[in-house]
Amino acid sequence: MTELVGGVRLERLTEFAGELADEARAIARQHFGQRVEVEHKADQTPVTIADRSIEARLRDRIADRFPTHGMVGEEFGAEHDDAECVWVIDPIDGTQAFVSGVPLFGCLIALLVSGQPVLGVLEMPALEDRWLGTPHGTWRGAQCARVSETTELGSATVFATTPHMFNATEKPAFDAVAAAARRVRYGTDCFAYGLLADGWADVVVEADMAAYDYLALVPVVTGAGGVITDWQGAPLSLEGTGRILAAATTTLHAQLLESLGRV
Incomplete structure (x- = not known):
């Protein structure tokens, strides 16, 4: 039986989330390690061309593939965030690390359905690593991820x-x-x-x-x-x-x- 999420096959949404992460990785790796210009927003947090380029690209891809879906992003705000399906994007999580040459920055992509996070991508571009969280488990590449059993x-x-x-x-x-x-x-x-x-x-x-x-x-x-x-x-x-x-x-x-x- 086909599983639908927000009226779309879960498999299709999962594949698309992976495609978005692929694009984010490519753009981030293009700029990481370069002496990119760093601006500071009103709250004094840093932003670079990588942050804006990644989010702009992902928003374009989402609008093209799923025009009824909403979007919320760190750099360009909210658009139709009252929609049933909303994508939430942090193009560079850890911009301080990114501009300091530290490879532990990531790209975060979530899909909310009726306000609940259903899919989540934790993409680590510099490490070429990725976790994909779904209703049926979390995968790190092809391996199923599992938390520890620590209770104390x-x-x-x-x-x-x-x-x-x-x-x-x-x-x-x-x-x-x-x-x-x-x-x-x-x-x-x-x-x-x-x-x-x-x-x-x-x-x-x-x-x-x-x-x-x-x-x-x-x-x-x-x-x-x-x-x-x-x-x-x-x-x-x-x-x-x-x-x-x-x-x-x-x-x-x-x-x-x-x-x-x-x-």
Whole structure:
């Protein structure tokens, strides 16, 4: 029986998401390692020709293939975001890494259906690596990804992009988690969620995130058997606090909510 998502075959949407990631990889690799001009937006976050070129190309492809679908992107905003199917794009997640020659930047592509993340692509152009999250599992290339079985924070490896992403209210809660963990790692941006899906990381805790930073990661994590919510345990959507908690197991996730959920 053919499985339809938003009136379109899931297989067709999955293939198309892969095509978008292929295009993003090609454009990112064309610019990575070059001395590209860096501009700063009003919020002082950096943006480059790669960010804008990737998002513009993906939006053109989506509009051509699925003209009734909406789009939300970091660089060019929202278009028909009240549609049943909405693509959410972060063309370069980790622009600071990109402009510093660090290969741990990614491209994030999500498909929401009635507001729920159904497909998610975590594309790592410089590493030529990719995770694809679907309703039927997460794949890293041809291999099925699976989270670890870690259930105790004291045995867990915790990742965050930087300890400086937490505000004065959030920082004590994160510090308590970090102090109780087996080890803590920083500086991996979206790559941490791929490591979680593959069982190398056990927890990712972040804050100050926009919807395009995290929605593609929901199917990647859940498809691999993990749990991802906000700090209060609520599902992630286009609207939210920007506080992200991803864990390998429900038991571990529940432990973390006891600390983070008070914020």
